Amino acid sequence: MVKHIQRFEEQLDIYLRARFTLLILITQEEERALQKIREVCERTRRHCLTWDIADGFQRLVGQGPLPVARDPLTALEQIDHTEAPTSTLFVLKDFHETWANPQIKRKLRNLAQRLKFTKKSILITTVTSRIPEELRDESVIIDFALPSAEELEEVLNRLTATPGVKVNLTPLGREKLVQAAIGLTASQAQRVFAKAIVEDGSLDDRDIDLVTEEKKQIIRESEALEFYPVTETPEDVGGLGVLKEWLRLREKAFTQEARQYGLPAPKGIGLIGIPGTGKSLTAKMIGGLWRLPLIRLDIGALFGSLVGESEERTRRALRLAETIAPCIIWIDEVEKALAHGGLDSGTSTRVFATILTWMQEKTAPCFVVATANDISALPPELLRRGRFDEIFFLDLPTFSERREIFAVHLRKRNRIPEDYDLDRLAAASEGYVGAEIEQAIIDAMYIGFNDNQREFTTEDILLALSRQVPLSRSQRETIETLRNWLREGRAQSASFREVTEAETQFVPIQLDFKKS
Numbered sequence: 001m002v003k004h005i006q007r008f009e010e011q012l013d014i015y016l017r018a019r020f021t022l023l024i025l026i027t028q029e030e031e032r033a034l035q036k037i038r039e040v041c042e043r044t045r046r047h048c049l050t051w052d053i054a055d056g057f058q059r060l061v062g063q064g065p066l067p068v069a070r071d072p073l074t075a076l077e078q079i080d081h082t083e084a085p086t087s088t089l090f091v092l093k094d095f096h097e098t099w100a101n102p103q104i105k106r107k108l109r110n111l112a113q114r115l116k117f118t119k120k121s122i123l124i125t126t127v128t129s130r131i132p133e134e135l136r137d138e139s140v141i142i143d144f145a146l147p148s149a150e151e152l153e154e155v156l157n158r159l160t161a162t163p164g165v166k167v168n169l170t171p172l173g174r175e176k177l178v179q180a181a182i183g184l185t186a187s188q189a190q191r192v193f194a195k196a197i198v199e200d201g202s203l204d205d206r207d208i209d210l211v212t213e214e215k216k217q218i219i220r221e222s223e224a225l226e227f228y229p230v231t232e233t234p235e236d237v238g239g240l241g242v243l244k245e246w247l248r249l250r251e252k253a254f255t256q257e258a259r260q261y262g263l264p265a266p267k268g269i270g271l272i273g274i275p276g277t278g279k280s281l282t283a284k285m286i287g288g289l290w291r292l293p294l295i296r297l298d299i300g301a302l303f304g305s306l307v308g309e310s311e312e313r314t315r316r317a318l319r320l321a322e323t324i325a326p327c328i329i330w331i332d333e334v335e336k337a338l339a340h341g342g343l344d345s346g347t348s349t350r351v352f353a354t355i356l357t358w359m360q361e362k363t364a365p366c367f368v369v370a371t372a373n374d375i376s377a378l379p380p381e382l383l384r385r386g387r388f389d390e391i392f393f394l395d396l397p398t399f400s401e402r403r404e405i406f407a408v409h410l411r412k413r414n415r416i417p418e419d420y421d422l423d424r425l426a427a428a429s430e431g432y433v434g435a436e437i438e439q440a441i442i443d444a445m446y447i448g449f450n451d452n453q454r455e456f457t458t459e460d461i462l463l464a465l466s467r468q469v470p471l472s473r474s475q476r477e478t479i480e481t482l483r484n485w486l487r488e489g490r491a492q493s494a495s496f497r498e499v500t501e502a503e504t505q506f507v508p509i510q511l512d513f514k515k516s
């Protein structure tokens, strides 16, 4: 069982009082964790001994003789045999290095059982959540939360109290600087603050941007997260009128004014649809429209090969992304989480569950955009009302949408759309998605370019279209399944629909014109 905790100190005390004998603490911050453990033990009058492979047993809290053990098995035997009239916590550092050994694993399991009848407990600190399955049942796994704003403020206070450090921060600047550092470990925060001081000899309000930049750098280093430049605007997207209107209505949703008005921050949207209809483009456009940073979560990169590693990466990546809030978190191809090739379905299910839990529990104002192509792989839990504000379906573009998409891509290539016969192009491209329309324009440009670099024409685009087999033809069945799914009313159409006579050769659909 994995517990997210608010106050580590209270949780630790509760577990120890409830006689949990084997606790596993996942943390990158051993020093800070030990400091908290010491505080808890001192306050609750427990003894505490630490052990590591280099120094053997050391005393953290209390008095008395020290057992001697250099190797891990002897250390466990010593814990087993040491008399402990007072409650004693043994903290084993980096024990994950050794628990692959079957003898040690077995001994730990035996001890977890046996210590229940004593006043002794074991806490293992580890940087990874790769925990052997056999130990998962016997232990409580605790995720050591990153420092809170108050703890980061203490880091900042300690640093600014150092003689010789010039500080020129307004109270608001100080608060913002601490906020900007949320998501960093205590030592990362200390490094970033120190760097800000070293750069110009003092710490002032201008350093807030520097801290934010440093944090972005740390996020960039996380394999599964990627910052996207937000250059796309609604003008770069043809059609999808309903979706655009929905987004425009919420353009100011993340502002202070909206909070004061009493509006809740929007949670997110699901974008489901045919490949190439602009789901990714929409995610980028939201960033541009709302002027918020866009972070893409690559589900494929979350999967590690070892038990527990994937969930840990997922949790870490989402928590890190959240610290940039307000922001947009784009979970691309969310179905990949469940259908991760070659992996045991248990891992995929747990990764997916981690994402769902996070979506449910997140309190930071970050807007989730989840995109998916394959509805057959999506579990109903994801689509349950309440998870998203709305789920949009991106269908094959209508006549007027295709017209708009041609205009967008001609304009993008510095051509005047009115120079082309957009009606003919839209009529000829029925069943083509945005990506295919864009491709036809590129192909037409090649035709013109190779013919003495003459300007490409409507005829060239028509020729390029006729040479392409659109997905709606080559994968007719899959696409019809998707469209039927829409008919069942599970999602809202992203477009203002107009069902032309010609279009009815695809599955005719009864559409709901409801706008939010």
Ligand SMILES: Nc1ncnc2c1ncn2[C@@H]1O[C@H](COP(=O)(O)OP(=O)(O)OP(=O)(O)O)[C@@H](O)[C@H]1O
Pocket: 236, 237, 238, 239, 240, 274, 275, 276, 277, 278, 279, 280, 281, 282, 371, 372, 373, 405, 408, 433, 434, 435, 436, 438
């Ligand atoms: N509605 C649209 N308006 C303008 N361009 C579009 C539109 N739809 C798609 N395109 C063009 O096609 C490209 C690919 O589309 P995009 O990646 O957004 O589709 P997608 O639905 O996310 O596809 P996939 O599911 O395959 O990732 C876009 O970068 C854009 O140039």
